[in-house]
Amino acid sequence: MLRALLALLIVANLIFFAFSRGSLDGILGLRALGDREPERLANQVRPQTIRLLPVGGAASAVPVDAGVPCYETPTFTAGDAAAVEAALAANLPAGSWIDNPGERTLGTRTEVTHIYRVIGADAALTARLATLRLDAAGRGFSFSPCARSERPPR
Numbered sequence: 001m002l003r004a005l006l007a008l009l010i011v012a013n014l015i016f017f018a019f020s021r022g023s024l025d026g027i028l029g030l031r032a033l034g035d036r037e038p039e040r041l042a043n044q045v046r047p048q049t050i051r052l053l054p055v056g057g058a059a060s061a062v063p064v065d066a067g068v069p070c071y072e073t074p075t076f077t078a079g080d081a082a083a084v085e086a087a088l089a090a091n092l093p094a095g096s097w098i099d100n101p102g103e104r105t106l107g108t109r110t111e112v113t114h115i116y117r118v119i120g121a122d123a124a125l126t127a128r129l130a131t132l133r134l135d136a137a138g139r140g141f142s143f144s145p146c147a148r149s150e151r152p153p154r
Contacts, residue, residue, distance in 0.1 A: 019032055020032055046103075046110075049103070069120065069121045069126065069145075070117060070118070070119045070120075070121075070145065070146035071117065071118045071121060071126070071129055071143035071144065071145060071146065072100070072115050072116065072117045072118075072143060072144060072145075072146050073115055073116045073117075074115070074144075075102075075114070075115055076113065076115070076116075077111065077112075077113060077114075078111070078112040078113070078114070080114075081099075081114045084114070084116065085099070085116075087132065088116060088132075091132055092118070092125070092128070092132075093125075096118055096121070097116050097117065097118045098116070098119070099114055099115075099116055100114070100115040100117055101113070101114050102114075102115065117146065118143065119146075129143040130143070
């Protein structure tokens with residue numbers, strides 16, 4: 001009986017030794033080093049899209065659903081973004097609009113999109129938004145009330 005127990009302990013120690021040296025990695029789905037493997041960085045999906053926000057900026061943001069008037073544009077592509085931003089900068093007060101960038105996947109291609117928001121518009125600014133032309137062709141993309149209840153990005 002003691003010989004069997006001693007043999008079992010020796011086998012268990014040998015198995016643990018092999019596991020701790022990494023010889024059994026991938027067999028049971030466990031790794032000896034845990035989550036410290038460097039290939040985790042290579043497995044990240046689009047890490048360049050992560051933006052760090054300042055602590056004060058996120059805390060001082062006004063929520064869209066706080067009863068504050070919020071208007072947004074339709075979705076623009078990255079190619080139209082420069083012209084739209086120029087039109088907004090020329091026709092609206094500085095700091096009254098924000099860019100809400102996003103991404104959409106079309107097949108195997110990822111396209112950057114932009115939605116522009118005006119939060120806290122008074123009556124005069126609301127009237128100006130209704131007549132604003134946002135592209136070089138003169139098409140008027142009217143602002144509409146914000147669709148989602150979320151904090152605006154900074």
